[in-house]
Amino acid sequence: MNKCQSETMQDCGTYSCCNCGTNVSLDSTELLPECPKCGNDTFVKISDVCRD
Numbered sequence: 001m002n003k004c005q006s007e008t009m010q011d012c013g014t015y016s017c018c019n020c021g022t023n024v025s026l027d028s029t030e031l032l033p034e035c036p037k038c039g040n041d042t043f044v045k046i047s048d049v050c051r052d
């Protein structure tokens with residue numbers, strides 16, 4: 001089971017929805033939106049890799 005906590009999503013990278021596991025990529029400093037699939041707003045960061 002993934003450790004899941006509410007992230008302060010200010011860094012680019014990839015986050016995984018705590019509820020359904022949908023991956024959401026954050027490109028810059030925009031705030032991560034709610035999960036597009038389930039509407040959950042807690043995510044765990046799974047990658048620090050930023051898109052160019």
Ligand SMILES: [Zn+2]
Nearest residue numbers: 017020035038
């Ligand atoms: Zn979700």
